[in-house]
Amino acid sequence: xxxxxxxxxxxxxxxxxxVNFAILLFIxxxxxxxxxxxxxxxxxxxxxxxxKNAEEIEKRLQETNEKIDAMIGKxxxxxxxxxxxxxxxxxxxxxxxxxxxxxxAEELIKKSEEAARAETAKMQQEVMNKVAxxxxxxxxxxxGKILNKKDQREIIExxxxxxx
Amino acid sequence: MESAIVLKPEILGYFKNLPITNTLLVSxxxxxxxxxxxxxxxxxVQLVPSGLQNLFEMVLDFGYTTVSDLAGExxxxxxxxxxxxxxxxxxxxxxxxxLPGFATITFDKEPLLRSMNSDLNMTLALxxxxxxxxxxxxxxxxxxxxxxxxWFSLNPIFLFVGILEIVSELTKIVSLSFxxxxxxxxxxxVLSTVSSIFAFIAPLPFYFLEIIVGFVQAAVFMMxxxxxxxxxxxxxxxx
Numbered sequence: 001x002x003x004x005x006x007x008x009x010x011x012x013x014x015x016x017x018x019v020n021f022a023i024l025l026f027i028x029x030x031x032x033x034x035x036x037x038x039x040x041x042x043x044x045x046x047x048x049x050x051x052k053n054a055e056e057i058e059k060r061l062q063e064t065n066e067k068i069d070a071m072i073g074k075x076x077x078x079x080x081x082x083x084x085x086x087x088x089x090x091x092x093x094x095x096x097x098x099x100x101x102x103x104x105a106e107e108l109i110k111k112s113e114e115a116a117r118a119e120t121a122k123m124q125q126e127v128m129n130k131v132a133x134x135x136x137x138x139x140x141x142x143x144g145k146i147l148n149k150k151d152q153r154e155i156i157e158x159x160x161x162x163x164x
Numbered sequence: 165m166e167s168a169i170v171l172k173p174e175i176l177g178y179f180k181n182l183p184i185t186n187t188l189l190v191s192x193x194x195x196x197x198x199x200x201x202x203x204x205x206x207x208x209v210q211l212v213p214s215g216l217q218n219l220f221e222m223v224l225d226f227g228y229t230t231v232s233d234l235a236g237e238x239x240x241x242x243x244x245x246x247x248x249x250x251x252x253x254x255x256x257x258x259x260x261x262x263l264p265g266f267a268t269i270t271f272d273k274e275p276l277l278r279s280m281n282s283d284l285n286m287t288l289a290l291x292x293x294x295x296x297x298x299x300x301x302x303x304x305x306x307x308x309x310x311x312x313x314x315w316f317s318l319n320p321i322f323l324f325v326g327i328l329e330i331v332s333e334l335t336k337i338v339s340l341s342f343x344x345x346x347x348x349x350x351x352x353x354v355l356s357t358v359s360s361i362f363a364f365i366a367p368l369p370f371y372f373l374e375i376i377v378g379f380v381q382a383a384v385f386m387m388x389x390x391x392x393x394x395x396x397x398x399x400x401x402x403x
Contacts (some may be wrong), residue, residue, distance in 0.1 A: 007172065008181060027199050037228065
């Protein structure tokens with residue numbers, strides 16, 4: 001084959017180059033393709049995992065947020081309830097206090113009235129005693145004699161009866 | 165500079181029966197560099213990559229995605245190492261061939277270094293390897309009978325088609341090897357010619373061009389091998 005000779009084709013050289021390729025294929029496969037493809041695969045897996053994790057975290061976050069919102073809503077409701085209740089209670093208490101105060105005032109008034117009445121009675125009694133004494137003294141002066149105890153009493157009682 | 169238009173690789177010496185050509189030497193250097201790089205890149209593989217590991221991860225990830233898109237996840241595991249090695253080997257050889265010192269350093273009045281793929285021996289060997297592996301995979305996935313039924317049929321029309329297919333398989337080898345060889349060899353010739361006209365700055369655009377050509381040829385070789393593998397290892401449609 002003239003043309004092959006022209007290009008310097010040599011079967012031994014062909015074989016040598018084929019062997020070169022085989023050696024290179026073997027070494028590269030062992031030292032480059034395997035470890036790098038493995039790490040690529042691993043990274044792909046890792047990324048997929050992280051993405052999944054991120055999704056889950058987001059979901060959980062949303063859930064937590066919802067829970068917090070619900071809790072806050074509930075707490076606000078409760079607070080409102082407490083406020084309302086205490087308001088109502090306050091009003092009630094005020095009313096009660098008012099009533100109680102009114103009652104106390106009434107009592108006080110009644111008491112003072114009673115006291116006043118008692119005082120008046122006492123004073124009347126005193127005045128009557130004084131009057132009786134004065135009358136007795138006057139009678140003594142008028143009659144000029146000292147009435148004995150029995151007379152005195154009689155006279156006083158009679159005059160008192162007349163007075164009243 | 166008549167040495168630029170020599171098709172045959174220069175023989176530097178003999179190791180027993182094996183002629184050590186300058187292209188074979190460059191092939192070994194390329195292999196050595198690739199192996200060292202791959203060991204450096206994966207010396208301590210980290211989940212958070214950096215430096216060389218990052219670079220090779222990018223390349224391999226792109227390659228693996230391409231292969232698995234075309235071949236499917238299951239076959240990709242088998243095809244990928246072969247296809248990727250073709251790509252890296254050819255790419256590295258093409259770019260190393262552009263370094264200074266190639267064709268200028270001489271040994272025994274012959275250039276010591278010559279771009280690997282400017283020798284038909286090397287590209288033909290790669291094409292033959294590609295074809296051999298393609299057919300091996302076809303037999304592996306189809307079984308021997310299934311493989312044979314791709315080429316031979318009792319139906320005379322399909323028998324004829326089968327013969328055409330066999331011819332086309334041979335053409336694949338020729339086209340793969342000559343495409344790569346032609347591109348790189350032409351690049352070498354252009355570079356040396358332009359350099360001999362004016363050695364400063366003038367060759368620079370051609371160097372950029374050769375960088376692109378080197379990449380494109382490696383990618384083409386890889387893609388064609390991949391496509392041939394996928395096509396041949398696919399089950400034949402029922403007639």
